[in-house]
Amino acid sequence: MHDSHIHLALEPLKSNISDVVNSFIKDNGIYILTQGTDLLDFNETLEIGLKYNQTVQVALGLHPTYFEESTIQKGYFKNLYEKSLKHLDEFESLVRTSHKLISAIGETGLDYHQLSLNKTISADIKAQIIEIQKLGFRKQLNLAKEYNLPLSIHARDENGSSRCVQDVIQIVAEEGRGLLRGSFHSYTGNLKSLTDILDLGFHIGFNAIITYKSGEDVREILRNTPTDRILFETDGPFLPPQSVRKNKKIKEKFAQPSHIREILNTAAEIKKIDPKDLEKITDENYQSLFAPTPQS
Numbered sequence: 001m002h003d004s005h006i007h008l009a010l011e012p013l014k015s016n017i018s019d020v021v022n023s024f025i026k027d028n029g030i031y032i033l034t035q036g037t038d039l040l041d042f043n044e045t046l047e048i049g050l051k052y053n054q055t056v057q058v059a060l061g062l063h064p065t066y067f068e069e070s071t072i073q074k075g076y077f078k079n080l081y082e083k084s085l086k087h088l089d090e091f092e093s094l095v096r097t098s099h100k101l102i103s104a105i106g107e108t109g110l111d112y113h114q115l116s117l118n119k120t121i122s123a124d125i126k127a128q129i130i131e132i133q134k135l136g137f138r139k140q141l142n143l144a145k146e147y148n149l150p151l152s153i154h155a156r157d158e159n160g161s162s163r164c165v166q167d168v169i170q171i172v173a174e175e176g177r178g179l180l181r182g183s184f185h186s187y188t189g190n191l192k193s194l195t196d197i198l199d200l201g202f203h204i205g206f207n208a209i210i211t212y213k214s215g216e217d218v219r220e221i222l223r224n225t226p227t228d229r230i231l232f233e234t235d236g237p238f239l240p241p242q243s244v245r246k247n248k249k250i251k252e253k254f255a256q257p258s259h260i261r262e263i264l265n266t267a268a269e270i271k272k273i274d275p276k277d278l279e280k281i282t283d284e285n286y287q288s289l290f291a292p293t294p295q296s
Contacts, residue, residue, distance in 0.1 A: 001029045001264065001279055002286040003257040004205050005107070005152060005185045005233035008034040008056065009044040012254055013237050021052050024257035030283060031291050032056045032257050035107045035152060037063035038070070039090055046101055057290055059104035059152045061140055062091050064111040064133045072121060072129070080125075084132045088139050095143050103290045104182065105144040106152025108137055110168050116158035134171065141175040144182075150289045151182030153202070157189065165189040169196045181289060183231050186239075188217065191224055198229060203285060205233040208241035208255060211266050222270050227281050231289075232260050232267070 003024070007013065013020055024032065032055055036045035042060055049058035067084050076083060095102070110133050115126055144151050153172075157164040172180055177200060184197050185205040197204065204225050209215040222230070236255035241262045244253050264282070268275040 001027065001260050002031040002033075002232060002283055003029070003234050003236075003260050004031075004033050004183055004231040004286055004290070005207070006032060006034050006236040006255075006257060007037065007041075007238075008032070008048050008236075009036065009041045010237055012252055013256060014044070016256075017048065017052075020256045020258075021055055024260070025055060027258055027261055028279075029055070029257055029260070031286055033059055033104060033152070033286075033290055036060040037107050038066045039087060039094075042094060046098060049101060057103035058101060059106040060091075060095060060098070060102050061106040061108035061152065062087065062136055063107050064109050064137065064154060065114045067132045067136060068115060068118070068129050072118075072125060077121075077125065080128050080132060081135075084136065088136055092139065092143060095147070099147045099149070102149065104150045104152050105140050105147075106182070107154050107185065108140040108151065109154035110134065110137060110164050110171075111154060111156045112158045112161070112164040113156040134167070137168070137171055138175055141172065141180060145176055145179055151180060152205075153182060153184045155184060155187070155189070162190055162193060165193045166196075169193060169200065172200055172202075183233075183289065185233060186235055187221060189221075191221070194221055194224060198225070203229045203231050203289065205231045206263065206267060207233045207235050208239045208259060208263055210270065211242040211262060212245075213242075219270055222267060227271065227273065227278065228285060230267070230278075230282050231285055232263050232282055234259050234263070 036042045049056050155165045155168040183203045183205045187204050209218045234255040240253045240255040241259045268278045
């Protein structure tokens with residue numbers, strides 16, 4: 001069993017890290033890929049990977065929303081490119097010194113959803129942020145190629161649009177069709193884009209959204225994804241499964257790796273496959289991307 005996308009350096013996972021990892025291991029958990037998403041949590045993420053190196057792998061990337069959060073959300077509206085390039089240079093330097101400790105580049109990609117919610121900035125500023133996101137994404141793709149690392153990709157559209165996902169697909173194709181590999185995490189796009197992603201050779205990460213009443217669109221994506229391209233993830237601490245969301249006895253509701261069992265069993269029902277078979281296939285998918293040498 002594996003969790004291909006989680007944020008162990010975020011609370012409340014960080015404060016409960018030992019219990020979180022051990023409960024996963026007790027349920028036949030093998031691999032966890034924890035994601036660092038900004039310059040502030042990279043060191044903590046690396047430390048977690050080192051401490052739990054028999055189970056936890058590390059992905060480092062600048063999340064696309066970081067470029068908005070580190071500039072305009074802090075009141076910086078001038079020299080956006082210069083500030084963002086400085087952050088990208090810092091990230092590149094960290095990867096070059098730590099690449100032997102990381103198993104993937106990510107979480108990286110594009111996000112037009114959060115930007116669309118900001119009604120206080122001009123269309124020009126939004127356009128600049130999108131171009132900076134694209135620049136940052138390309139730079140991270142090139143690092144993945146240079147160090148032969150897989151990717152953990154984020155692509156979130158504003159409601160009713162597919163432009164963001166299509167832009168991500170186009171950039172991946174331009175920067176290295178056949179040279180890049182990885183996962184589109186928590187994919188919620190349309191079936192046409194799903195086909196394009198699969199044609200690029202990428203995998204699809206499914207989380208607890210498939211357990212939600214509102215998750216039929218994602219369940220349909222799962223039905224149309226071949227088993228040899230499926231990965232499971234929690235995106236913890238976000239997106240706890242439905243059993244946790246509806247349990248009034250659980251006061252602190254957050255996703256953690258042990259919830260993969262519920263996600264996997266739900267997926268097996270949807271795919272009409274034995275859960276043990278699906279677990280074996282998807283663990284092999286994970287190993288082929290992020291952990292080529294299985295743990296003993």
